[in-house]
Amino acid sequence: MPPLDSMQELDDKSIENIVRFVTDVRTGKLKGSNKIASASVDLLEQIIIEASNTNALSLINAVRGAGRRLINALPQELVVANMVRRVMRAIRDEQRALINQSSECSGESLQRLVLAAPSRRATLPSHQDMREPIRDHIAELQAELEASTSSICGQAKEHIHADELILTYGASSLVEKFLKACGTKRFKLLLVESPEVNESAAMAARLSAYGINVTLVNGCAVGALMSRVNKVVVGGRATLAGGAVLGEGGLLTITTVAAHFTVPVIVLSPLYKLSPLHSSDHSHFEALAPPYTALPYMTGESGTTQVFAPVYDFVPPDHVTLFITNLSGSSPSYIYRLLSELYDPNDYQI
Known part of the structure; x- marks a missing residue:
């Protein structure tokens, strides 16, 4: 679990969006696990789009910070925490893909990159704007949510x-x-x-x-x-x-x-x-x-x-x-x- 001092502070607009989402759930305006999960993904996507820093570490910290606020406010809505984890997994997968691509372009072996210092590995994809590829992952997640009921039925x-x-x-x-x-x-x-x-x-x-x-x-x-x-x-x-x-x-x-x-x-x-x-x-x-x-x-x-x-x-x-x-x-x-x-x-x- 990352230390608290590593968390990125959310801006006022993101906090306002979180408060609005929590209010909708508590008042019953937003009902049903599927709808809550879909709205959670939309909220996290908005936070990612408006993030000032677009590298993987900053985006993960922003999503984790939003997730902690949501979990503290809605501890019984487990699907919200699940969607936070899914989005963080998407960011990590995209980061790994960029690291592999960087290693192939530079001719450096993946083993040496894995054994490198964590600080060095974290900065490898820092020059890349990761928002667009992550939005593609989020679109796939939304499609999965929409098709989940029909897939089970x-x-x-x-x-x-x-x-x-x-x-x-x-x-x-x-x-x-x-x-x-x-x-x-x-x-x-x-x-x-x-x-x-x-x-x-x-x-x-x-x-x-x-x-x-x-x-x-x-x-x-x-x-x-x-x-x-x-x-x-x-x-x-x-x-x-x-x-x-x-x-x-x-x-x-x-x-x-x-x-x-x-x-x-x-x-x-x-x-x-x-x-x-x-x-x-x-x-x-x-x-x-x-x-x-x-x-x-x-x-x-x-x-x-x-x-x-x-x-x-x-x-x-x-x-x-x-x-x-x-x-x-x-x-x-x-x-x-x-x-x-x-x-x-x-x-x-x-």
């Missing part, structure tokens, strides 16, 4: 077959589109209510209007129904290092019952939701919902009971059978490999 028919009984939990736009991509008469669906009961009922109504056979059930019935279920298909807030899943509160109960009955659990996880954090990093996940979501105020116990309603649940890797990403299906043990392809190890801690 395109795999639906490979995993859900005719006459199967599928169980899902709560309302998820990605799961809804995934199920619709399977067709209308291929399967039956059990939709378990989450704490957001109205959203779960609204999703069930939309799927039913689409022609899918949906039954909305209470969470208390999961234990009795799971033995008949063929697959559990859910979304997640984030996929963590090691293959754990950060999901909506109550998801752990679903996956625990599924593990007891040996029912496969499929998690839909676009690449922008893959985070190098571990489940032990509690500072990012300690969020509590209003107490009334767990115990209504009008009940007799509400006046004498202290209620804690966690927003998130940790699902351990051994509860997950398969992750469906933009690329293909991946087992929980393969997540570490995907993380190494997406992020630079130096950027795991921003």
